[in-house]
Amino acid sequence: xxxxxxxxxxxxxxxxxxxxxxxxxxxxxxxxxxxxxxxxxxxxxxxxxxxxxxxxxxxxxxxxxxxxxxxxxxxxxxxxxxxxxxxxxxxxxxxxxxxxxxxxxxxxxxxxxxxxxxxxxxxxxxxxxxxxxxxxxxxxxxxxxxxxxxxxxxxxxxxxxxxxxxxxxxxxxxxxxxxxxxxxxxxxxxxxxxxxxxxxxxxxxxxxxxxxxxxxxxxxxxxxxxxxxxxxxxxxxxxxxxxxxxxxxx
Ligand SMILES: [Zn+2]
Numbered sequence: 001x002x003x004x005x006x007x008x009x010x011x012x013x014x015x016x017x018x019x020x021x022x023x024x025x026x027x028x029x030x031x032x033x034x035x036x037x038x039x040x041x042x043x044x045x046x047x048x049x050x051x052x053x054x055x056x057x058x059x060x061x062x063x064x065x066x067x068x069x070x071x072x073x074x075x076x077x078x079x080x081x082x083x084x085x086x087x088x089x090x091x092x093x094x095x096x097x098x099x100x101x102x103x104x105x106x107x108x109x110x111x112x113x114x115x116x117x118x119x120x121x122x123x124x125x126x127x128x129x130x131x132x133x134x135x136x137x138x139x140x141x142x143x144x145x146x147x148x149x150x151x152x153x154x155x156x157x158x159x160x161x162x163x164x165x166x167x168x169x170x171x172x173x174x175x176x177x178x179x180x181x182x183x184x185x186x187x188x189x190x191x192x193x194x195x196x197x198x199x200x201x202x203x204x205x206x207x208x209x210x211x212x213x214x215x216x217x218x219x220x221x222x223x224x225x226x227x228x229x230x231x232x233x234x235x236x237x238x239x240x241x242x243x244x245x246x247x248x249x250x
Contacts, residue, residue: 035155047064047067066150069231072228072229078113078125100184104184124188126171145171146172148167165193171187178215
């Protein structure tokens, strides 16, 4: 593709448009957590789904909120485990990282997400790690390539306590790049608040993936996300102060 130059006669208009544009508001900073503690009175991080009106073209009725509401933030800070820079693992690490970054780009088109170098500044941490085996209701163990683990925390950032979701996303190394990317797209969806599964294999958040890895967010994924981010949330808001001497861990 060739670059076309802008005709000279357009320059004044472009300058005017530039002057008239509103100043971009600065994105919130990702501050290092000074301390964190479990939010009080949380027995389980997720509760039962809510009913949806008939005719909705999304899967909101399959999402589970926390006891304190929907686990979503207006702005996310995310850390991804870096790849080894040399040695025998470097090539595989880099392939894993490239697949994670491709999946992350899909979510960054829809949500404000800042990638940070300090894990303590992040609410979402993506680790190159095989998830531990999970035991299902019948007692059988089940292996998976990805898992997202949610905690509901109060976090001290910059001296004030804020209610936050904290999500560890474990993505196995050693899968094919497309499979890693599809796994990451799905698990990041949980991390950003889609705590539930769609019943359609064409959705990134499908409970049972289809034969082809889903590498793009479907219209239903987007509709569900749009609905979720219109819901009120206490996350990201100040947490009530605890008495002095209460337990807190870094
Ligand atoms: Zn899932």
